Amino acid sequence: MGKKLVSLENIIFRYEGQSRNALDDVSFDIYQGEWLAIVGHNGSGKSTLAKLLNGLQFAHSGTIMINDQIMTEETVWDVRQKIGMVFQNPDNQFVGTTVQDDVAFGLENAGVSQQVMVERVHGALNKVKMNAFLNQEPHHLSGGQKQRVAIAGVIALQPDIIILDEATSMLDPRGREEVLETVRELKQENEITVISITHDLEEAAKADRMIVMNQGQLYREGPPQDIFELEEELIALGLDIPFSVKLTKELQKNGVRVVNGHLTEEELVKDLCELHSMM
Amino acid sequence: MRITLDDVEYRYQVNTPFEHLALHDVNISMESGTYTAIIGHTGSGKSTLLQHLNALLKPTKGRVFIGDRTIEAGKKEKLLRPIRQKVGIVFQFPEHQLFDETVEKDICFGPMNFGVSEVEAKKLARKAIVQVGLSEDILVKSPFDLSGGQMRRVAIAGVLAMEPEVLVLDEPTAGLDPRGRKEIMDMFYDLHKVRGISTILVTHSMEDAAKYADDIIIMHQGTVFKKGTPQEIFSQPEQLLELGLDVPDTVRFQLKLQKELGVRFDHPCLNIGDLAIEIDKAMKRGNR
Ligand SMILES: Nc1ncnc2c1ncn2[C@@H]1O[C@H](COP(=O)(O)OP(=O)(O)O)[C@@H](O)[C@H]1O
Ligand SMILES: Nc1ncnc2c1ncn2[C@@H]1O[C@H](COP(=O)(O)OP(=O)(O)O)[C@@H](O)[C@H]1O
Ligand SMILES: [Mg+2]
Ligand SMILES: [Mg+2]
Numbered sequence: 039m040g041k042k043l044v045s046l047e048n049i050i051f052r053y054e055g056q057s058r059n060a061l062d063d064v065s066f067d068i069y070q071g072e073w074l075a076i077v078g079h080n081g082s083g084k085s086t087l088a089k090l091l092n093g094l095q096f097a098h099s100g101t102i103m104i105n106d107q108i109m110t111e112e113t114v115w116d117v118r119q120k121i122g123m124v125f126q127n128p129d130n131q132f133v134g135t136t137v138q139d140d141v142a143f144g145l146e147n148a149g150v151s152q153q154v155m156v157e158r159v160h161g162a163l164n165k166v167k168m169n170a171f172l173n174q175e176p177h178h179l180s181g182g183q184k185q186r187v188a189i190a191g192v193i194a195l196q197p198d199i200i201i202l203d204e205a206t207s208m209l210d211p212r213g214r215e216e217v218l219e220t221v222r223e224l225k226q227e228n229e230i231t232v233i234s235i236t237h238d239l240e241e242a243a244k245a246d247r248m249i250v251m252n253q254g255q256l257y258r259e260g261p262p263q264d265i266f267e268l269e270e271e272l273i274a275l276g277l278d279i280p281f282s283v284k285l286t287k288e289l290q291k292n293g294v295r296v297v298n299g300h301l302t303e304e305e306l307v308k309d310l311c312e313l314h315s316m317m
Numbered sequence: 318m319r320i321t322l323d324d325v326e327y328r329y330q331v332n333t334p335f336e337h338l339a340l341h342d343v344n345i346s347m348e349s350g351t352y353t354a355i356i357g358h359t360g361s362g363k364s365t366l367l368q369h370l371n372a373l374l375k376p377t378k379g380r381v382f383i384g385d386r387t388i389e390a391g392k393k394e395k396l397l398r399p400i401r402q403k404v405g406i407v408f409q410f411p412e413h414q415l416f417d418e419t420v421e422k423d424i425c426f427g428p429m430n431f432g433v434s435e436v437e438a439k440k441l442a443r444k445a446i447v448q449v450g451l452s453e454d455i456l457v458k459s460p461f462d463l464s465g466g467q468m469r470r471v472a473i474a475g476v477l478a479m480e481p482e483v484l485v486l487d488e489p490t491a492g493l494d495p496r497g498r499k500e501i502m503d504m505f506y507d508l509h510k511v512r513g514i515s516t517i518l519v520t521h522s523m524e525d526a527a528k529y530a531d532d533i534i535i536m537h538q539g540t541v542f543k544k545g546t547p548q549e550i551f552s553q554p555e556q557l558l559e560l561g562l563d564v565p566d567t568v569r570f571q572l573k574l575q576k577e578l579g580v581r582f583d584h585p586c587l588n589i590g591d592l593a594i595e596i597d598k599a600m601k602r603g604n605r
Contacts, residue, residue, distance in 0.1 A: 079494045081464040126492065180359055207492050210359045210521050211563045237494050276496035281566040281589075288593035294600065303566075307573050314578050314600055 040070030043198065043231055044091070049100035051086060060086040061097070062254040068199070073225060073232045075242035075262075078251030079276035084235045087251070088203045091233070092123050105198070119148065122192030124205040128184035131191075132176040137168060140176055141191045148195060162194040163187075165227075166220050182213025186220055193224060199231045200224070207237065214238070239266075243280045243301040250275065262301055282306045318384040318403060318482045318515060320370055321346040326378035326390075327365055339365040340539050343379070347483075347532075352509050352516045354526035356562065357536030363487070363519045364409075366536065370485050370517065371404035372397050384482075402431045405481030409488050411472035412465070420446070420463075420471050421456040427479045438478070445474035450504060466497045473501075477508075483515040484508065490522075502529065523565040527551060527587040535562070551585040567592045574599070 044067065051061040061083045068074055078084050089095040090102060093114035102109040104117050125131055134140030141159045150158070163169045166186040171179065176187060185205055192200055202221065206214040218241060224230050234245065242248055248265045250257040252275050258265060266272070266283050273279070282300045289296050295313065300306040327340040340362045347353050355363050368374040369381050372388050381388040383400055408414070417423040424445055425438035433441065443453055449470040455463070460471055473489070486505065490498040506529050509516045520526055526533050527547045535542040535550065537560055543550065550557075554564040554572055563569075567586045574580055580599040586592035 080466045080497055204492065212358065212561055239495070273496075276494050278495035281570070284589055285570065285593065288589050289596060292593045292597045294593070294597050303570055303573060307570075307577050310574065310596070310600070311577055314580075317600065 040072060040231075042067050043070045043105060044068040045103045046090075047101050047103075049090065049097045049102065051090060051095065051097050053086075059254050061090070063100075064254075064256050065100075066249060066256055066259055068231060068233065069247075070198075070231055071225075071229045072246040073234065073244075075245035075248045076233065076235045076251060077237070077239070077242055077248060077277055078257075082251040083254040084251055085203055088123060088201050088233070088235060091199075091201060092121050093117050119195060120197050121199045121201060122195055122197040123201045123203060124185065124188045124192060126204040126207055128181045128188065128208060129177070131188045132184070135175060136173045137176055137179075137187050138163065138172045140187060141194050144191050144195050158194045158196075159190075162190040165193060165224060166190045180213060181209045182216040185209065185213070185217045189217070189220060189224075193228075193230075197230070199233060201233045201235070203235045204237065205234075206241075239278055239280045250277070263299055266301060267299070319347065319349050319382070320384075320404070320483065320515075321382040322366075322369065322376075322379065323382070324379035325369060325376045325381060327362075327369070327374060328377045329365075331377060338539060340369075340376075342540050345534055345541060345544065347515060347517060350513050350515055351531045352506075352529055353518070353532045353534060354530035355517065355519045355534045355536060356521070356523070356526055357542075358561065361536040362539045363536050367406060367485050367487055367517070367519060370483070371406055372400050373406075398431060402479050403481055404483040404485060405476040405479050406485040407473055407476050407487065407489050409491060411476075411489075412460075412468035415460040415468060415472055415475075418459055419456065420458055420460050423460055423471060424456075424475045424478050427475050431479060441478040441480070442474070445478040446471070448477055448504070448508070449474045450500060466493055469493065469497075469501070481514065483517065485517045487519045488521065489518070490520075490525075505529075521563070523551075523563045523568075527565045527567075535560075547587055548585060551587065554585065571595075 047065050049061050049064045050059055052059045076084050090097055093109060104120060107113050107116065109117055132140050133143050138159050141162055142155055145155045145158060160169065166189050168183060168186050168190060176184060206217050221232055225232050236242055243262045245262055248262050249259045250265060266279050269279055280301055282303050286296050286298060286300050286306060296309045300309060322343050322345050325340055325343040329337045329339055357363055369376060375388055376390045378390050383404065386400060388394055415423050417426060421442050424442040428438040428441050429435065442456060446453060446456060451467060451470055460468055490501050502525055505516060508514050530547060532544060533547055533550045534544045551564055551568050554568050557564050565587060567589060571582050571586060582595055582599060586595050
């Protein structure tokens, strides 16, 4: 595991006028270079967590440390350069009239020179494979393309961490795969830390680590292997388990002697192949 | 109520530089009391098609038969209200259209718009809110104080309160957590079974299409690529994969096993229980 990049300690947060805490004493760490999946039912506090990490909201108590810097209203501007966010709705995140203007927008605010700006905008659009669309109007793109432009806008700022808040949930399967593939490549090449808030359990199963949120509290953290062993418990929390785990259970019921803990279909197929060859 | 599309074409922004052919040569029929799933890529014309089902859009060529009414290209239509009442559409992210100060007013808006009295509309609202699995005390709340999942249900209740005979759903579970997704899909299935509501579902979930639908229609580049029962549609999974569409998890897994193990399956498995049984059989066959 990489070094500790972010740590949250005893975070409490409540929205104005609400009777319950949206985050209720939440503590955990995030490590450099990891892919952290955050899962939890609607309203469990995932987006609130993202907003606090990005300084869009501030905790009522507890501390957030990012790269040894405590998040306060004074340090928020430094912190925001380190953490980029991509939201759920592709249509709500555009400010520029062309794709390249849109990506440049964040940089203008960050005060970099014209030349650096052009380089970074083109570099970022290259990375998400949208360089052919420089002068297109964003609203003419597909959902997957829009989200990739949004990601380009984030990586042009060269953040350490990228937070995807259900960024693929409004996309069709093809758009979803485009976006995830883009992020996976970025993570490989640039050692970016990825925090992915998602309902897609197949995606979460591929993460390095998972956090399960429940009613504003951290319910469990650990590698996907351990989390998905909770099976029925996850379902009781309103979540689900990956297809290969379900099928493993069903096969065992039928007397097929596959072993537990296959998080991907490939692993389960391999196990079945071995069983088959022994028959 | 039966809905039939006969040689339907639809062009957006006709006679402008932005003219766009969104549907062409569409011939389909949805029988009374059936459950139809429509699948296809973004941009394949699904939402455009849906809007023909209650005459929100009129074909630029061809005809749409909705019950005893005919909507025809080039003809002016009067009195579309009864159609809109009988065919209720739940659009994508319907909660974005909530606007009133209380849940009750929001749900009553539709029925009152169709000439129902306020007293009667309130009764309908109470019935609808229970149907979507919420309790009556939510009626006095502001829709904006609700959770995302609750707002979605309230928006659906607004459509149910019009007591439609046909329910058209455009990706009704997008953005919900797994339990919310299952609850809403089960609720629609229940309405379909118990009240006999014809249901037309647009979805990216092949599992839902396989599980709930009697018929599946695949849209591709503005026209019908294929239609059939789930068994028919998923018995040629390669066809779908070539179009870049998904197949149900179970069917994808069967394909992998066929490739890696050389085993054969005689039908596509559309649920996990069936798949496990068939794998067991196939493994034992391999033994001989
Ligand atoms: N702007 C807001 N005002 C009041 N309450 C809110 C607001 N945003 C979220 N909440 C409440 O805070 C809780 C956590 O919400 P959120 O972090 O959005 O959950 P998630 O992203 O896991 O669905 C929920 O109970 C939600 O209703
Ligand atoms: N209002 C509009 N004006 C022009 N073109 C449109 C409009 N709405 C949709 N289209 C185009 O029509 C085609 C079909 O769109 P749509 O029916 O929304 O597809 P789907 O619902 O399958 O994603 C797409 O190419 C889309 O860009
Ligand atoms: Mg959220
Ligand atoms: Mg659509």
